[in-house]
Amino acid sequence: MSAMRALSEIRERRILLKAAGVGAGSLLGAQAVVVASLAGIDWWKQRGRKQRDAPRPGTxxxxxxxxxxxxxxxxxxxxxxxxxxxxxxxxxxxxxxxxxxxxxxxxxxxxxxxxxxxxxxxxxxxxxxxxxxxxxxxxxxxxxxxxxxxxxxxxxxxxxxxxxxxxxxxxxxxxxxxxxxxxxxxxxxxxxxxxxxxxxxxxxxxxxxxxxxxxxxxxxxxxxxxxxxxxxxxxxxxxxVWVSANLPIQLVYPIRGMYMNAIDRAQDHIWINTPYFIPDQQILDTLLDAAKRGVDVRIMVPRDSNHILADWVSRGFYGQLLEGGVTILLYAACMIHSKTATIDGKWSTVGTANLDRLSLSFNYETNVEIVDPDFAAEMEKVFLADSEHCEELTSPRWRDRHPMARVAETILIPLRPLL
CATH class of the missing domain: 3.30.870.10 (Endonuclease Chain A)
Known part of the structure; x- marks a missing residue:
């Protein structure tokens, strides 16, 4: 009986492994279709589009x-x-x-x-x-x-x-x-x-x-x-004025900790501008916790960035953010590439790191951190000027998006750690 049971277990493992392989292959195939479709849509949208000069809030x-x-x-x-x-x-x-x-x-x-x-x-x-x-x-x-x-x-x-x-x-x-x-x-x-x-x-x-x-x-x-x-x-x-630099050669990544520490301290408002928003779970939870305790959390991203795949992976977070009380601003005038944040009229950062996995956990990046109300006031002027060119995304509008968009967002979830 023990020999028969062992053979049965081996067969079950083979069936499970085969099913897993088929499942993984199906997922990869579905992702390839979605990525190819998005690339085609992006090409069609960009075809013949006239490039406008970007708004300039000032110096x-x-x-x-x-x-x-x-x-x-x-x-x-x-x-x-x-x-x-x-x-x-x-x-x-x-x-x-x-x-x-x-x-x-x-x-x-x-x-x-x-x-x-x-x-x-x-x-x-x-x-x-x-x-x-x-x-x-x-x-x-x-x-x-x-x-x-x-x-x-x-x-x-x-x-x-x-x-x-x-x-x-x-x-x-x-x-x-x-x-x-x-x-x-x-x-x-x-x-x-x-x-x-x-x-x-x-x-x-x-x-x-x-x-x-x-x-x-x-x-x-x-x-x-x-x-x-x-x-x-x-x-x-x-x-x-302090410099935080990610240095992979030394396995040093301070920028992520800089952001989390500042967000944890927030009492009034958090205004973030990033071209690609693909946070890890801890960053996401920290932002949602801030919104839950009454902090005005605003995240400004391009309506259409230069990387349509990153846009669609980012869209997978919007529902949870909106339901959690976070304001999402879609910058519509052109591609916005700023990597900035300002919190409570006291703390600010400007630099090269996006709020995504590559910037916070993989790339060489450099941000400057400034704790000063005068500088924060200037950063808020920039954010408010940029907000004039934004569309605010609302929960009802987001919930009513096409069902196929929901499917595409779900299929792309496994790509989050790679972007």
């Missing part, structure tokens, strides 16, 4: 302790100030970026870096390899005097530590002469200059050390001491 300034802060909402303005800073550099330039387009604006930055290096400025440039696969290698004609690191998606010892030796270099930082730093959502490209709404800040003061140090950490990992970026002491031990 705002604040003095926070020893830091002079400027908030940019226009690509044209921030690019001109970045290029001016590069052209006026006296001894050093450190730049890290995600996308560097091979277009007119990209060429201006390339030429400015080469000119600076040729006049004796020490120039270090880091850019992401995967994000720029479509840009011909012939575009990146750097002077021999420019120190360049094109970050590969997978580094050679990947098999030793998949988390440490992978990750996109999603940071966008420029540091000039260890005195002036720029950070935010703007990549380098002409399209972002006029057609995207994004947010960047310039900091002149002690927080520049944190921006420089995050670049140096990435650069120095595989460098000999002779080719490393030298360490410099910080100007202030406890500044009101």
């Amino acid at each position: 705002f300034t604040a003095q926070v302790q020893d830091s002079e802060l400027t908030i940019y909402t226009s690509g044209q303005d921030v690019y001109e100030d970045m290029l001016e800073a590069i052209d006026n550099a006296q001894h050093s330039i450190h730049m890290e970026t995600f996308i560097w387009k091979g277009d007119e604006l990209g060429q201006r930055f390339l030429d400015a870096m080469n000119r600076a290096a040729d006049r004796g400025v020490e120039v270090f440039v880091i850019f992401d390899g995967f994000a720029n696969l479509v840009v011909p290698n012939t575009f990146y004609r750097f002077s021999d005097k420019v120190n360049v690191f094109r970050v590969p998606f997978l580094r050679r010892p990947f098999w030793k530590g998949p988390l440490r030796f992978s990750g996109l270099n999603h940071s966008k930082i420029l540091v000039v002469d260890d005195e002036t730093g720029f950070v935010g959502g703007f990549n380098i490209g002409s399209m972002y200059s006029r057609q995207w709404r994004d947010t960047h800040i310039r900091e002149v003061g002690p927080a520049v050390w944190g921006l420089r140090n995050s670049i140096a950490t990435v650069w120095n990992e595989d460098r000999t001491p002779e080719k490393a970026i030298e360490w410099i002491p910080p100007r202030s031990w406890d500044p009101e």
